[in-house]
Amino acid sequence: MTTIYDIAKKTGYSPTTVSKVFNNYPDVREKTRAKILETAKEMGYLPNANARSLTTKRSWTIGILFVEATGAGIRHPYFGAVIESFKKISVSKGYDLMFISKDVGGRRSSYVEHCKIRGVDGVVVILSSNDDPDFQELLDSGIPCVILDSSPEHVHSVYSDNIGGSMLALRYLHSLGHRSIAHISGGVNTFAGEQRQYGYEQALRELELNLREGYITGSDFFSTESGYEAMKRLLALEDRPTAVYAAGDLLALGAIRAVQDHGLNVPGDVSVIGFDDIEMSRYITPALTTVRQDTEQLGKVAAEILLSSIEERDTAVKSVMLPVELMIRESCRPVT
Known part of the structure; x- marks a missing residue:
């Protein structure tokens, strides 16, 4: 079985240097590290997890x-x-x-x-x-x-930046002429949900828009089902919103389905914007406008x-x- 001493002998480096490479010590030059790792690969060396833990006092x-x-x-x-x-x-x-x-x-x-x-x-x-x-x-x-x-x-x-992202969404909808903008919340029992709802409310104040009755709806979960049910409630309002900002893309996808099942069109009848930029959001019809998290x-x-x-x-x-x-x-x- 290959040991660190075999690798040290073949590379010309000390066993201590070889050991430092396998234990990710930072004080080893990259050229040295690369040579030792390449030699270890050629020789079929696998570090022993137990020995490594004893040396570093960590479980890795x-x-x-x-x-x-x-x-x-x-x-x-x-x-x-x-x-x-x-x-x-x-x-x-x-x-x-x-x-x-x-x-x-x-x-x-x-x-x-x-x-x-x-x-x-x-x-x-x-x-x-x-x-x-x-x-x-x-x-x-x-x-x-x-x-x-x-x-x-x-x-x-x-x-x-959940608050800033919410304000980006509202400012964009406002720039398109929307003044009746509702919010599908992910729930204020979560950090993201609370922050995004706060950003929505702060943006309304900045844009001098009133928070209308029934315009914040949702549930405790960021799910398509929650988005669907929340959108149904918004569509039932007498003063129906022209745009909806959903606190998550799954909520937005559910909202779009509810609009379509109601015989209406996105964005023809209602504009919808999400938050997250999950991969699916760019492939649905219509492709979802959203706030992207990195x-x-x-x-x-x-x-x-x-x-x-x-x-x-x-x-x-x-x-x-x-x-x-x-x-x-x-x-x-x-x-x-």
């Missing part, structure tokens, strides 16, 4: 925790895209990913207990609801954590912050808000 494992009420988890396009980006950075640094739950060995436990049993080095939390008391226990445990889609105090967080950057920044916290014991709390942009497609039109 990061936990992924979903704290959200819908149960959709990674099936939601937003979550999947962010985790894929997070995974690229983490794996490139030598870490494995595992999902954290409250079940260990067939019995119920807390998140903290699961993390300690598995010995994870840190946790990335995908958050859409913080109603779970075990979640706060995890944040207080001292295990390095970074939270996506929220901004609590004393914990690393990465999120999009899911790749969200995952990348979250990984960099968490790995810095793990490897460099960086205790300075970082809260990063990433910019968004408006993607103009076919689901909105000027008022005539």
Whole structure:
């Protein structure tokens, strides 16, 4: 079996340098690192995980925790895209990913207990609801954590500019001549839902538009079903809106279906704008105008912050808000 001493002998570097490469130490030149890794590949060397853990005092494992009420988890396009980006950075640094739950060995436990049993080095939390008391226990445990889609105090967080994105959407609809603009909310029990609804209300004030009765509707979940039912309520209003801003693309897709099932047309009768820019949004008919979140950057920044916290014991709390942009497609039109 090939050892680090065999690789050291073949490359001419010391066993210490070879060991540093496999343990991702930063004080190794890239040329040296590349030569050692290439030689290891040629010789069929695989680092021993247990020996590596003893050397570095780390498990080289990061936990992924979903704290959200819908149960959709990674099936939601937003979550999947962010985790894929997070995974690229983490794996490139030598870490494995595992999902954290409250079940260990067939019995119920807390998140903290699961993390300690598995010995994870840190946790990335995908958050859409913080109603779970075990979640706060995890944040207080001292295990390095970074939270996506929220901004609590004393914990690393990465999120999009939800308020600014909402205002972009409303300003665009206003520029098209719309003055009756409703909002399908994702629910104020979530950070994103609360922030996007606040942005909608703030934009109304900026544009000197009245918040009309019944013009904010939705549910606690960012789902197509919720969007469909919310749009039905808006269409039943006597003072029907000419445009609808939905807090998520799945909500917007459901809203478009409801308009069509009502015998109306998007954008002919009602303009619809979403938030997220999931891949599906550009392929539906009409293609959805939406506020784009940079899911790749969200995952990348979250990984960099968490790995810095793990490897460099960086205790300075970082809260990063990433910019968004408006993607103009076919689901909105000027008022005539």
